[in-house]
Amino acid sequence: MHWIIRLGKSEQRSYTSLNPKEIIVKQQLDYLDLLKSVSLFSDLKKAELLPVAQAAIEKCFHAGEFLIRQDEPAEYLFVVGSGNIKLTQLSSGGDQFLLCYVTSGEMFGSIAILQNAAYPVSAEALTYCQVLLLPGSVIRHLMSEIPQLAMGVIRHLAGRVQSLQRQLQELSAERVEQRVARALTRLASQVGLRTEQGILINVALSRQDLAEMTGTTLYTVSRILSGWEKRALIDAGRERVVIKKPHGIVAIAEDLPAPRSK
Amino acid sequence: MHWIIRLGKSEQRSYTSLNPKEIIVKQQLDYLDLLKSVSLFSDLKKAELLPVAQAAIEKCFHAGEFLIRQDEPAEYLFVVGSGNIKLTQLSSGGDQFLLCYVTSGEMFGSIAILQNAAYPVSAEALTYCQVLLLPGSVIRHLMSEIPQLAMGVIRHLAGRVQSLQRQLQELSAERVEQRVARALTRLASQVGLRTEQGILINVALSRQDLAEMTGTTLYTVSRILSGWEKRALIDAGRERVVIKKPHGIVAIAEDLPAPRSK
DNA sequence: CGAAACATTGAACCTATTCAACGCCCGTGG
DNA sequence: CCACGGGCGTTGAATAGGTTCAATGTTTCG
Numbered sequence: 001m002h003w004i005i006r007l008g009k010s011e012q013r014s015y016t017s018l019n020p021k022e023i024i025v026k027q028q029l030d031y032l033d034l035l036k037s038v039s040l041f042s043d044l045k046k047a048e049l050l051p052v053a054q055a056a057i058e059k060c061f062h063a064g065e066f067l068i069r070q071d072e073p074a075e076y077l078f079v080v081g082s083g084n085i086k087l088t089q090l091s092s093g094g095d096q097f098l099l100c101y102v103t104s105g106e107m108f109g110s111i112a113i114l115q116n117a118a119y120p121v122s123a124e125a126l127t128y129c130q131v132l133l134l135p136g137s138v139i140r141h142l143m144s145e146i147p148q149l150a151m152g153v154i155r156h157l158a159g160r161v162q163s164l165q166r167q168l169q170e171l172s173a174e175r176v177e178q179r180v181a182r183a184l185t186r187l188a189s190q191v192g193l194r195t196e197q198g199i200l201i202n203v204a205l206s207r208q209d210l211a212e213m214t215g216t217t218l219y220t221v222s223r224i225l226s227g228w229e230k231r232a233l234i235d236a237g238r239e240r241v242v243i244k245k246p247h248g249i250v251a252i253a254e255d256l257p258a259p260r261s262k
Numbered sequence: 263m264h265w266i267i268r269l270g271k272s273e274q275r276s277y278t279s280l281n282p283k284e285i286i287v288k289q290q291l292d293y294l295d296l297l298k299s300v301s302l303f304s305d306l307k308k309a310e311l312l313p314v315a316q317a318a319i320e321k322c323f324h325a326g327e328f329l330i331r332q333d334e335p336a337e338y339l340f341v342v343g344s345g346n347i348k349l350t351q352l353s354s355g356g357d358q359f360l361l362c363y364v365t366s367g368e369m370f371g372s373i374a375i376l377q378n379a380a381y382p383v384s385a386e387a388l389t390y391c392q393v394l395l396l397p398g399s400v401i402r403h404l405m406s407e408i409p410q411l412a413m414g415v416i417r418h419l420a421g422r423v424q425s426l427q428r429q430l431q432e433l434s435a436e437r438v439e440q441r442v443a444r445a446l447t448r449l450a451s452q453v454g455l456r457t458e459q460g461i462l463i464n465v466a467l468s469r470q471d472l473a474e475m476t477g478t479t480l481y482t483v484s485r486i487l488s489g490w491e492k493r494a495l496i497d498a499g500r501e502r503v504v505i506k507k508p509h510g511i512v513a514i515a516e517d518l519p520a521p522r523s524k
Numbered sequence: 525c526g527a528a529a530c531a532t533t534g535a536a537c538c539t540a541t542t543c544a545a546c547g548c549c550c551g552t553g554g
Numbered sequence: 555c556c557a558c559g560g561g562c563g564t565t566g567a568a569t570a571g572g573t574t575c576a577a578t579g580t581t582t583c584g
Contacts, residue, residue: 095435111420120424150412157419158373162382164426171433172477173357215434484532500581
């Protein structure tokens with residue numbers, strides 16, 4: 001992966017300043033390489049990806065900007081080159097739900113462009129982001145020509161269905177503490193960063209965010225995190241969580257008896 | 263649709279005997295016609311469907327039998343010719359969740375055979391059922407040859423993702439009464455039967471079932487249904503629900519102020 | 525008729541929500 | 555530099571909404 005990296009003024013990131021709106025790391029994107037790093041396209045030959053790369057539009061977003069808004073007509077598939085994005089869904093009742101975080105090498109918007117419908121979610125940039133917009137028409141056309149790509153999409157969707165079914169199950173059967181623990185372990189595996197103190201969840205993560213992921217309130221999340229901090233399972237701060245004892249959190253997620261010791 | 267229908271001893275079905283285990287209506291299945299009635303295959307030419315029909319295995323199940331069990335290796339895609347089936351998922355914690363009902367002209371097992379993995383659900387026959395088993399290998403092979411079929415699968419999966427996301431949202435944001443109302447309206451549109459008294463949910467539907475669909479307990483469901491019956495919104499019986507005032511139930515589902523009148 | 529499966533209801537209990545008050549941190553502007 | 559305000563986080567107290575358990579009733583079927 002030979003991206004030419006042009007750094008902004010401040011390269012170093014300390015763990016305490018997690019939401020560095022001012023740090024803008026602009027990378028010269030190699031479209032083909034980026035596309036190939038997305039699992040959907042990884043099986044394709046470069047020649048096959050060429051029309052996609054040519055049709056791709058590069059775009060940048062600042063922290064806080066919305067890449068897409070729910071109910072807008074879907075035009076593009078988004079591939080993330082750098083930065084963190086969160087996908088949220090607003091219900092008719094006005095409650096927001098945080099579906100997932102998307103980071104570099106991942107994509108979103110696939111469902112909407114496949115149905116040629118409206119985006120079912122909003123996407124908000126949490127940091128400075130570079131993304132590629134792939135026109136839905138190009139993707140749809142390519143799928144009808146390259147069965148391999150269609151199979152990739154199917155695998156992607158099938159995986160999503162599975163994970164949603166699991167989440168549904170959890171939400172209906174488990175208590176809040178368990179669900180929060182699960183959300184944390186999921187986040188750890190997705191955007192976790194090993195440090196000496198433990199696993200740092202490497203996105204700005206407020207109590208409110210965790211509440212929206214687990215279907216509870218920010219108050220309850222706050223209480224739960226406080227409890228865990230007293231038990232030295234985690235180290236929580238402003239929009240920041242470090243998991244000090246992963247096995248302890250997993251134990252809570254799986255509803256096992258609390259593990260003895262360390 | 264020219265199926266030759268060979269009736270069992272008792273053709274008539276009264277609305278009070280809803281779970282007629284003894285009534286076995288055996289139909290001579292025309293595989294091609296049945297397959298074409300499934301939305302996935304409806305766009306295909308009969309010639310294209312021939313290999314599928316030839317590889318299909320017809321099988322019958324009695325009420326209470328399991329067509330598939332969770333975690334078994336997935337071999338077949340199931341197409342339902344007649345009868346009602348319910349899909350359930352068991353969590354590691356031992357809680358059961360009722361995902362959906364499947365009736366004639368619908369299919370299930372698609373996700374599992376696409377990933378060549380294990381079934382993520384169990385399927386239980388609620389009535390006598392006739393189904394076609396389509397080997398996963400045949401489907402997978404066909405998909406790589408007929409892009410149209412792959413697109414159909416994709417549409418099917420995309421729809422499923424959408425509906426699961428909506429359900430997740432509901433489960434996390436709405437109160438039990440709302441969720442039960444939603445489940446009922448969903449059931450009404452799927453397996454509802456217009457009668458003089460109202461819309462009959464045309465499957466055996468216990469309080470336990472409703473509880474497993476909405477993530478609550480059978481006690482709470484019982485209380486809610488009792489309440490609605492007192493308000494003359496529904497007519498509830500043993501494994502039987504008739505919606506007498508659909509608009510009233512919808513109002514509860516949508517959290518509107520209770521409608522005056524009627 | 526009796527057993528089994530399904531349904532109802534009351535009472536105690538508990539989890540999580542709600543509301544309100546307050547603390548803390550950070551950036552901004554006087 | 556300090557004061558102020560805004561956003562985020564914490565915590566207590568009251569409360570609501572569901573759960574749990576147990577007792578009892580009802581329907582169906584063999």
